[in-house]
Amino acid sequence: MATGDDRYRKMGFMCGLEIHQRIDTGEKLFCSCATKHEEKKVDAAVVRRQRAVAGEVGGIDVSAKFEELRKRSFTYNVFAGESCLVDIDEEPPHQLNPEALTIALSLAQSMHMRIVDELQTMRKNVIDGSDPSAFQRSAMVAIDGSITVNGAEIEVPTLFVEEESSGIAATGSGTVTYDTNRLGIPLIELDTAPTIQSPAMAKAVALYLGTLLRLTGKAQRGIGSIRQDTNLSIKDGARVEIKGMQELDSMDKFIENEVLRQQKLLEIKSMLAKSKAKVGGAADVTRIFANTTAKIVREQIDRKGTVMALALHNFKGMLGYEINPDMRLGTEISDYAKMAGVRGIIHSDEALDKYGFAEGEISTLRRELKLGEGDAFILIAGTSAAEAMELASQRAGYALQGVPKETRTVRDSVLCTTRFLRPLPTGSRMYPETDVRPVAITSGMLAMSKKMAPDLEQEKKRLHTMLKNVPLEEQLILSPRLPLFRTIVAKSSAEPDFVANTLLQKFTELRRQGVAVDAIKEERLLELFDAYAKGSITKQAVGELLAALAKQDEKVAKLAEGLSLNRITGGALKALVERVRKELGGAQAGKDALRERIMAKDRLRIDGSELNALL
Numbered sequence: 001m002a003t004g005d006d007r008y009r010k011m012g013f014m015c016g017l018e019i020h021q022r023i024d025t026g027e028k029l030f031c032s033c034a035t036k037h038e039e040k041k042v043d044a045a046v047v048r049r050q051r052a053v054a055g056e057v058g059g060i061d062v063s064a065k066f067e068e069l070r071k072r073s074f075t076y077n078v079f080a081g082e083s084c085l086v087d088i089d090e091e092p093p094h095q096l097n098p099e100a101l102t103i104a105l106s107l108a109q110s111m112h113m114r115i116v117d118e119l120q121t122m123r124k125n126v127i128d129g130s131d132p133s134a135f136q137r138s139a140m141v142a143i144d145g146s147i148t149v150n151g152a153e154i155e156v157p158t159l160f161v162e163e164e165s166s167g168i169a170a171t172g173s174g175t176v177t178y179d180t181n182r183l184g185i186p187l188i189e190l191d192t193a194p195t196i197q198s199p200a201m202a203k204a205v206a207l208y209l210g211t212l213l214r215l216t217g218k219a220q221r222g223i224g225s226i227r228q229d230t231n232l233s234i235k236d237g238a239r240v241e242i243k244g245m246q247e248l249d250s251m252d253k254f255i256e257n258e259v260l261r262q263q264k265l266l267e268i269k270s271m272l273a274k275s276k277a278k279v280g281g282a283a284d285v286t287r288i289f290a291n292t293t294a295k296i297v298r299e300q301i302d303r304k305g306t307v308m309a310l311a312l313h314n315f316k317g318m319l320g321y322e323i324n325p326d327m328r329l330g331t332e333i334s335d336y337a338k339m340a341g342v343r344g345i346i347h348s349d350e351a352l353d354k355y356g357f358a359e360g361e362i363s364t365l366r367r368e369l370k371l372g373e374g375d376a377f378i379l380i381a382g383t384s385a386a387e388a389m390e391l392a393s394q395r396a397g398y399a400l401q402g403v404p405k406e407t408r409t410v411r412d413s414v415l416c417t418t419r420f421l422r423p424l425p426t427g428s429r430m431y432p433e434t435d436v437r438p439v440a441i442t443s444g445m446l447a448m449s450k451k452m453a454p455d456l457e458q459e460k461k462r463l464h465t466m467l468k469n470v471p472l473e474e475q476l477i478l479s480p481r482l483p484l485f486r487t488i489v490a491k492s493s494a495e496p497d498f499v500a501n502t503l504l505q506k507f508t509e510l511r512r513q514g515v516a517v518d519a520i521k522e523e524r525l526l527e528l529f530d531a532y533a534k535g536s537i538t539k540q541a542v543g544e545l546l547a548a549l550a551k552q553d554e555k556v557a558k559l560a561e562g563l564s565l566n567r568i569t570g571g572a573l574k575a576l577v578e579r580v581r582k583e584l585g586g587a588q589a590g591k592d593a594l595r596e597r598i599m600a601k602d603r604l605r606i607d608g609s610e611l612n613a614l615l
């Protein structure tokens with residue numbers, strides 16, 4: 001029987017992961033700024049532009065060139081105490097943060113890696129503007145590691161400590177504003193070899209590495225603090241990197257869709273080859289649409305924009321060819337065009353009626369472009385239509401070759417589809433950082449990191465002694481909420497099984513109902529489990545209180561009071577039983593009728609076993 005993995009092996013599926021985890025050190029990697037974002041006020045802002053220059057070997061990186069075509073300018077927000085002159089590249093970096101190094105070393109130990117004798121900081125080109133210096137500092141800590149996941153050995157060739165990039169605060173047309181408080185926070189970067197053989201396995205490996213990072217006790221939490229980038233390709237396809245997947249739950253689905261996309265692009269390639277398709281030249285056709293009634297074109301002409309057209313010979317039907325759920329080849333071409341700041345493209349595989357073109361405009365266009373029956377065209381209107389068409393034409397050309405090498409990011413988190421972000425960077429982008437002295441790794445550092453090394457097997461054993469429910473145990477070890485579980489169990493006397501069940505099943509259930517459970521503060525959860533352990537609320541009330549806490553950050557005691565969720569127990573419960581007994585006709589009232597009447601009203605406030613004992 002062919003297993004799922006066999007199916008992917010036959011496709012020549014190759015997949016590797018690149019994990020970035022922000023670590024919770026006191027200071028940033030090369031300066032003394034805080035790593036917590038508490039300062040909300042922007043202190044100052046710096047504006048920069050970037051230009052692609054030839055590297056040491058003479059070539060210009062395609063992604064750098066691409067970025068220049070986008071002609072964007074970058075603004076960097078500075079926050080007191082959280083960004084400094086080092087962050088905006090006006091002061092040399094300080095020494096590498098030893099705390100970050102120790103954490104990286106401890107991880108290297110737990111993956112049986114070979115640790116370098118001396119840490120050499122390098123500069124890695126960054127072309128998206130997220131670093132004011134246009135490079136990121138990175139230091140290789142260890143090589144040649146491995147982990148065992150579901151019985152398979154996965155190589156971990158490298159481990160780095162590096163600087164986090166700036167966070168995007170806002171994007172406008174031709175501008176991006178970055179917050180530099182995030183810049184320079186230490187990151188651990190782990191790579192796996194591209195030997196992962198199925199989408200399900202990729203997810204399992206990502207979960208495993210996430211757990212290992214969390215077990216250091218120094219992994220930052222919250223959205224974006226861990227990033228799992230995936231590199232994958234199939235036979236005859238191309239290497240594509242997917243960034244920005246937030247939910248590991250759907251990682252396998254994203255990978256499956258990328259495999260499908262590559263297969264469909266290969267189908268398109270072979271059809272285009274059969275029909276001898278080719279990309280024609282771009283032409284300014286603004287005058288054809290000078291009096292157009294098509295609203296979206298009209299608006300752009302009124303703004304002094306131009307209308308560009310591109311002939312695509314023997315492309316008919318291909319632009320509308322579906323390559324992923326709700327995505328066509330036309331979508332991919334449009335994504336490239338949008339990078340130059342236009343709203344999108346219009347193409348001949350669409351129902352053109354919806355745009356409201358005037359009689360004869362399209363036929364004039366087809367005539368002037370000398371289009372035959374099997375030909376297609378693309379139109380782009382806007383003030384940057386020429387640049388956008390250059391990019392669109394480039395993407396249309398790639399359709400003849402198959403799958404372009406790209407970095408992609410999430411388009412739709414429900415459909416699990418991706419969109420083009422930028423071309424995959426080519427060649428080596430690293431050169432030595434001469435402003436930072438190398439750090440010799442001492443035997444003391446090695447001994448200390450060995451002691452601190454996270455141990456997944458040990459953790460499993462600990463959980464095993466704590467929990468009765470085995471499936472829960474396996475889920476919990478891989479869950480991002482494992483540290484939270486440990487804190488709650490350490491600080492309250494609530495039963496571990498109940499805590500685990502709530503953090504896993506109950507959270508998932510509530511999240512599916514649209515409750516923002518992940519927004520609940522840790523201290524509130526501690527209060528909640530404490531209230532339960534002390535008997536002031538019942539098990540059944542916990543779900544209600546979680547839903548309430550997700551809406552409103554409030555002390556649990558006050559919330560329970562306000563929602564009448566305080567437990568009825570002891571003397572109060574006795575009194576309630578007596579009152580209801582009288583209502584039901586005194587001593588002859590049946591136990592079941594009594595229980596039913598009481599629970600109907602106060603199900604969330606009464607512990608069933610306490611009531612049974614009383615009855």
Ligand SMILES: [Zn+2]
Pocket residue numbers: 028031032033082083084085086087184
């Ligand atoms: Zn700083």
